[in-house]
Amino acid sequence: MPSYRAVLQITGLRPGNPPESVMRTAVQALSSIHLVEANQLDVVARVPVITLRFLVEASTDSAEDDQALQASAAVRDAVEGVASTGRLTTLRRRGGKWLFVG
Template sequence: MPSFRARLDITGLRPGFAPPSVMEAATDAVGSAHLVEAHQLDVVAGIPRITVRFLVEPGAYDDENRQALRAADNMQHAVEEVAHTAKLAVLRRVRGRWVPLL
């Protein structure tokens, strides 16, 4: 099954939300339609970044990419309920490398 990563920079929490709610919102949003393989939090140049790795059902290459982009968009929308976000990146695993879609 095709593997994708959605990476999202977090610039701040919304009032009333704790840090764990960010990853929970992200994994719930992606996991509602796809199998979440892993998730992690990194700090890059002082900015928190969440990454959710997930699988998409096999199909036509472009359809798989569209599903992944839709999942990433849903993830960002869900995270925006609890935190402020910045740059979203979507990557696809191709022959052992992560290739950007967005």
Template structure:
């Protein structure tokens, strides 16, 4: 199964939401469609960033990429309910490297 990673910048919390609700929302949303292999919060350029690694069911290459991008967008929508977000990226693991989709 192909492995993907999505990186989502978090620029703030919506009122009434604890910090842990951001990762919870991301993992829950992405987990409804794919197996989430790992998740972590990093600081990139002084901005918090969610990194989630997930598997997409094997099919044809462009279909796998499309599923990953659609799922990342769905995950972002879920996170937007509890936090303000910045840029998002989707990467695919290929020959030991993470490459942009």
């Protein structure tokens, strides 16, 4: 099963939402459609960034990438309910490297 990462910038919290609700919301949204292997929070150039690593069902490369892009978009859509977001990046693990998908 191919491994992917959804990497999402968090630019602010929506009123009434605690910081921990961001990761909780992201993991819940993604785990409803794919197996979530790991998640982490980093701060890059003063901008919080959440990263979720997940697996998709094996098929063709393009179908797997499409599933991963849809999953990343679902994460952003869910997180937008509790926080404002910035750039979303989807990466695929291949040969020990993370490659840009979208």
